[in-house]
Amino acid sequence: MELIISTDSATYPVFLANGATSQLNSLVSDRYDSIFVFADETVWHHHADYFNQHAAFDYQVFVLPSGEESKSFIVYEQALTFLLENQASRKSVILAMGGGAVGDLTGFVAASYMRGISFIQLPTTILAHDSAVGGKTGINHPLGKNMVGAFHHPQAVVFDTNYLLTLPTSEVRSGFSELLKHALLSDANWVEELLLKDSLDDLLLLNWELELAKGISVKATIVQKDEFERHERKFLNLGHTYGHAIEGVVGFGRIKHGEAIALGLVVSLLLSNQRKLAKVWTKKLCNYGYPTEFLFATPFSQLLSYIKKDKKNQHGELHFVVLPEIGQPELTIVTEQEVEKAHTLLLALIKEETA
Numbered sequence: 354m355e356l357i358i359s360t361d362s363a364t365y366p367v368f369l370a371n372g373a374t375s376q377l378n379s380l381v382s383d384r385y386d387s388i389f390v391f392a393d394e395t396v397w398h399h400h401a402d403y404f405n406q407h408a409a410f411d412y413q414v415f416v417l418p419s420g421e422e423s424k425s426f427i428v429y430e431q432a433l434t435f436l437l438e439n440q441a442s443r444k445s446v447i448l449a450m451g452g453g454a455v456g457d458l459t460g461f462v463a464a465s466y467m468r469g470i471s472f473i474q475l476p477t478t479i480l481a482h483d484s485a486v487g488g489k490t491g492i493n494h495p496l497g498k499n500m501v502g503a504f505h506h507p508q509a510v511v512f513d514t515n516y517l518l519t520l521p522t523s524e525v526r527s528g529f530s531e532l533l534k535h536a537l538l539s540d541a542n543w544v545e546e547l548l549l550k551d552s553l554d555d556l557l558l559l560n561w562e563l564e565l566a567k568g569i570s571v572k573a574t575i576v577q578k579d580e581f582e583r584h585e586r587k588f589l590n591l592g593h594t595y596g597h598a599i600e601g602v603v604g605f606g607r608i609k610h611g612e613a614i615a616l617g618l619v620v621s622l623l624l625s626n627q628r629k630l631a632k633v634w635t636k637k638l639c640n641y642g643y644p645t646e647f648l649f650a651t652p653f654s655q656l657l658s659y660i661k662k663d664k665k666n667q668h669g670e671l672h673f674v675v676l677p678e679i680g681q682p683e684l685t686i687v688t689e690q691e692v693e694k695a696h697t698l699l700l701a702l703i704k705e706e707t708a
């Protein structure tokens with residue numbers, strides 16, 4: 354399947370299929386003076402042989418620590434050093450092979466190395482259907498997630514679903530949150546379909562190629578309208594203000610991004626007066642085994658101090674994406690008290706489900 358992402362500053366293809374890695378051969382042939390692969394350590398361990406069977410070009414590989422650890426200043430510097438030591442030029446390309454973490458780090462390296470070189474995304478997680486598209490790149494600062502970054506689009510996204518075969522079920526669950534977010538932002542029937550799934554095993558049986566294509570299309574449509582997040586693109590932050598705060602308090606990498614977003618979506622639904630949907634989703638997320646217990650030991654004041662640092666806030670007011678109707682997101686100002694009330698309600702809903 355081929356989709357096209359088109360914004361004012363860039364147009365690029367997304368190849369989504371089992372075996373899509375072969376598309377790289379025509380994408381890189383004769384275009385670049387050297388090719389670098391930045392690969393997540395776990396992914397490289399599982400799939401280096403497969404990659405080599407499909408890739409008919411020379412390259413140098415830089416293996417990155419698995420997951421969120423790679424989105425750090427230390428790894429960022431190491432990656433730049435690697436490129437400099439290996440004479441990467443403005444005509445080089447980097448292939449980002451891994452989940453959202455490797456994609457974000459690699460994209461930011463590509464955005465900043467010699468003021469910008471090319472990169473291609475090779476997402477290997479469900480969640481990365483979201484992160485690989487749209488050109489947001491970056492790393493974490495100890496004081497806040499994704500606080501340092503750049504807009505830099507890839508030349509292409511090559512999503513080979515073969516890589517998903519080794520994805521742990523906990524990562525499928527994590528990625529599901531972003532898929533549900535895309536459904537909530539676009540289509541009530543799709544939300545209903547997704548929420549029919551009773552268990553994590555049912556989720557594993559989804560037609561993932563189709564679901565990922567739908568998710569990518571929603572993101573593409575929004576990014577096309579508002580590449581630089583002046584208006585509509587903010588809607589993609591549904592569930593993220595509270596979710597990022599959880600990640601910040603628990604510690605980056607100690608909870609999966611999608612696990613935090615799952616809880617953030619409940620808070621957004623509660624702030625949208627969507628009590629019924631919030632309750633259904635809480636029931637499901639408990640059934641799917643998303644971690645929730647830690648939240649009872651997390652003081653709201655700590656979450657609030659992260660929420661106050663959210664990039665959407667202006668003039669000291671808290672800005673949240675809410676969803677008065679499925680498919681009709683809005684950006685709204687909420688008070689600290691309203692967020693605290695939603696947080697308390699979330700805890701009550703979880704208690705009800707896990708009692």
Ligand SMILES: NC(=O)c1ccc[n+]([C@@H]2O[C@H](COP(=O)([O-])OP(=O)(O)OC[C@H]3O[C@@H](n4cnc5c(N)ncnc54)[C@H](O)[C@@H]3O)[C@@H](O)[C@H]2O)c1
Pocket residue numbers: 393394395396399419420421424451452453454455457477478479480481483484485486487488489490499516517518519520521524527528610611
């Ligand atoms: N740029 C954006 O627009 C955007 C959007 C959403 C999320 N993000 C970012 O994406 C990151 C989360 O991405 P993620 O959920 O993909 O997590 P991740 O990149 O941290 O990967 C999760 C884990 O899965 C492992 N893994 C990856 N692919 C695998 C495979 N095929 N088989 C076996 N193991 C595999 C990794 O080693 C890691 O341990 C966060 O940092 C988040 O901020 C960015």
Ligand SMILES: [Zn+2]
Pocket residue numbers: 483531593610614
């Ligand atoms: Zn996200």
